[in-house]
Amino acid sequence: MKLGEGVEAAIHCTATLASVEGNSTMPGAALAECFGLSASYLLKHLNMLTAASILESVPGPAGGYRLARAAERITLLDIVLAIEGREPAFRCGEIRRNGPVKIDASAYVKPCGINAAMLKAERAYRAALAELKLSDIVADYAAEGDPRSFAASCAFVARHQRPQKSSSTPQKQM
């Protein structure tokens, strides 16, 4: 049981993007510089987040990434599933059937109890992740984090964010 390295980067980048104002975007290279990561590799993860409709990408100069929806509607579960895949961590290979004595398939119509137990635990994990909204992460960071690092992050975002010409989404559509 081990999560990929990209999950951490994805969460940090998503949290950072939650600080950009309006429909401005932030280039992936800036995000990579922000966390000392390889820009080329981070793009892959950001692309996965885009495919999962968590981020939006704007090509061309002054382009970049932006949250696809409000931070209140993004959970850590969304990010983890986007990066690690939606498959359950425990995959039942039905090895109970591979024994030497072959039994009729009708004996295995019921799901494997071990698989059910593991999936039950995993549902608890995902439920806990679904409770954690990105907006809460950012709020906690602003409230309990060190003011110096918070200010530095805000300054970095303000320096690298590129306002859009209201191409796709106007100011606000609430």
Added chain:
Amino acid sequence: MKLGEGVEAAIHCTATLASVEGNSTMPGAALAECFGLSASYLLKHLNMLTAASILESVPGPAGGYRLARAAERITLLDIVLAIEGREPAFRCGEIRRNGPVKIDASAYVKPCGINAAMLKAERAYRAALAELKLSDIVADYAAEGDPRSFAASCAFVARHQRPQKSSSTPQKQM
């Protein structure tokens, strides 16, 4: 997030070993045959379970594996941690510090909020796994599983278990 293939084998084997009576043992080769696995590779996982004090191994002829303690005192969490390691699935690389602007280390004395959130979810996962006792798995299998496969498993165990010398319950059956 993906669990290794060996976790499934380890749980199945441990559940099977819960059916052997007294202090009898069952060879690893028999367990491998029971689930159609590679014997050489299964030994590695069984060895990990032994190192975690979940199983006991008896060398020599008529040797094999046996539960180190009652099935009521073995949880799925014990097995998963023995195979996958006790490290948390989410490893915080502290990438927040790797930014271009260097800030004094005193700004990072507080733990990373993202790491705290992920660990909180993982605690929920482990707590759910700790609630699942091996005895419950076996009981559910005996109660709700198909009688044919259950009988076949019992017959396989009875055929391959090897009573030990100090056993006070001798059973001679071929």
Added chain:
DNA sequence: GGGTTCCTACTCGGATAACGTATGTCCGAGTAAATCTGG
């Protein structure tokens, strides 16, 4: 001077290698049972 056209520079996106971990296999150390031998 204004509008149009072309060019450039910057962005994301996917295809392509290198590394590390998990998987799979092999042979050696150890032990208890069975056997052989001597009394």
Added chain:
DNA sequence: CCAGATTTACTCGGACATACGTTATCCGAGTAGGAACCC
């Protein structure tokens, strides 16, 4: 016939190759901005 040492066969344990997945990198497609040019 019984006791003891020896042989033996079976077990686990760790060391050695292999395969897959993740990590890391590069180059190409696309777009918007800016500059040059013509009217």
